[in-house]
Amino acid sequence: MKALLDASKITKEEKEQNPEAVYQALRYLQDPKNHGKVDKFITQNESDYDELPSGPARPVISPLTPLPLNLATIRESREFPQNVSIGGEPIPPPIPTRPERTKSIYTQPVDSTDSPVYQQPRPRNGSDGAAGPVPTKPKSKEEQREEVLARLRQVVSVGNPQKKYRLQQKIGQGASGAVYTALDLKTGELVAVKQMILDKQPRQELIINEILVMQKSRHLNIVNYLDSYLVDGELWVIMEYLAGGSLTDVVTETCMEEGHIAAVCREVLQALQFLHEKNIIHRDIKSDNILLGMNGEIKITDFGFCAQLSPEKTKRTTMVGTPYWMAPEVVHRKQYGPSVDLWSLGIMAIEMLEGEPPYMNEDPVRALYLIASNGKPRIKDRDKLSPHFCDFLDKCLVVDNNKRPSASQLLQHPFLRCAQPLPNLRALIEAARCSILRKQEINVI
Structure with a gap:
């Protein structure tokens, strides 16, 4: 914790003035097991530099700037x-x-019961259907992976997406996968394809969470989910392209x-x-x-x-x-x-x-x-x-x-x-x- 505190550049005066705030700020990185930093499923670009990229000042665009093309309503x-x-x-x-x-x-306190939308069903006893005790033996990574795969197979489509979509240009890259534009071979429309390597996902259950929420969240101001597939250890999520x-x-x-x-x-x-x-x-x-x-x-x-x-x-x-x-x-x-x-x-x-x-x-x-x-x-x-x-x-x-x-x-x-x-x-x-x-x-x- 001392190394984190030293790196944070929190001053001595600040530590003395508000020690509780210092404690809360440090908590999320204190325990790597429970408070670790999570790489998002797909990020725009992987980079290790510390400061924002420098460059010329941001262009000022007048609200009256004429638009170059005739636009639809x-x-x-x-x-x-x-x-x-x-x-x-x-x-x-x-x-x-x-x-x-x-x-x-995403950090999980040791005593927290917080969970994403998707929750693994708890075992029930055979007498009255009430929730049984939570197993004390932790599941192996392989068991957890098989559970996630089984749940994913229930929510994704069956088939080969490569027969429906032709990948074109990469528009995003992360440690766990990439995002491409793709051509829908049936409609001729462009879509976005998020490819996620399951073994590189730090919290695989969050992927199920994302799909389930997108499936039931159809709205003009929410990116439309179109489809998803499992392909050789990769999850393909098809979304509308903006x-x-x-x-x-x-x-x-x-x-x-x-x-x-x-x-x-x-x-x-x-x-x-x-x-x-x-x-x-x-x-x-x-x-x-x-x-x-x-x-x-x-x-x-x-x-x-x-x-x-x-x-x-x-x-x-x-x-x-x-x-x-x-x-x-x-x-x-x-x-x-x-x-x-x-x-x-x-x-x-x-x-x-x-x-x-x-x-x-x-x-x-x-x-x-x-x-x-x-x-x-x-x-x-x-x-x-x-x-x-x-x-x-x-x-x-x-x-x-x-x-x-x-x-x-x-x-x-x-x-x-x-x-x-x-x-x-x-x-x-x-x-x-x-x-x-x-x-x-x-x-x-």
């Missing part, structure tokens, strides 16, 4: 998202770089106006309202998990860490998410509910405003300490923001989660009335793409 683009193209063919976004510390984590890439590209490469931010927040809130009404908490809202379409589609993705609440279990305690976007109650290991997603949305709004979340230049442990001790982060140049935007941020970032508004309540906030038409995001997407490609060309040279 939002209704048309939502109903026919696969028809979107540039110059006749959909263009995959370039693969950007992201620091390792922006990856999600050619605009992740919101992270726009956040880091351009300057977003309040109208752009309001539009994104409104669409994400609509997805969160839908999920929360189903008692599902996403638990990892951040720009990396928001995908964009070229006609303005805005959709939440990555449901591997979501949690299903029930009448018997209305709160959670597990530290899940990404440190910089975590709500204070998560860091403090207090019970929490759906409102953690609204805190993360507020942090993501700051990310859209400033180009990165608060404390991004800090070590993750120190960032957790600052979240635990400071509560609501300071917003740069707050006096330059509109009163409605300031109030929206304040509502999202209420430290007392019992007083934080719900997604339904925030959808009524006046800040969202300034939202620009969704097709206006296309200019930002294209500007971000050009900026990334230009940096890649410079690196090659």
